[in-house]
Amino acid sequence: MARSTGTVKWFNESKGFGFIASEAGQDVFVHYSAISGSGFKTLAEGQRVEFDVKPGQKGPQAENVIGL
Numbered sequence: 001m002a003r004s005t006g007t008v009k010w011f012n013e014s015k016g017f018g019f020i021a022s023e024a025g026q027d028v029f030v031h032y033s034a035i036s037g038s039g040f041k042t043l044a045e046g047q048r049v050e051f052d053v054k055p056g057q058k059g060p061q062a063e064n065v066i067g068l
Contacts, residue, residue, distance in 0.1 A: 004028070005050050005068070011043040020049060020062055028053055030062040037066070 004022050008030075011018030016032040020043075028051070035041040043049065043065070051062040 003050050004053050004062075005048065008043045008045055008047045008049060010045055013042050018043060020051065020065075022053070022060075026060055028060045028062045029056055029058065030065055034061070034063050035065045043067070 004024060006020040006022035006028065009019045009021050009027065011030070018030055020028045020030050022028050030043065030051070032041045034051070035043065048068040049065050050068055051065040053060050054063050055061070
């Protein structure tokens, strides 16, 4: 499966989720548990990221998210 890239639209640290605007034009849900790395897992609005997309309960969901 090809990796996708996009930009973080928003991420709520207290709730642990947000959305990524993918370059393919879809909004992709992201949960903190899908962010790669150690320590406190968060994303910043406008941050460029690379990720895998899988079907989620309510639409596309990001996995294996890494900052670029």
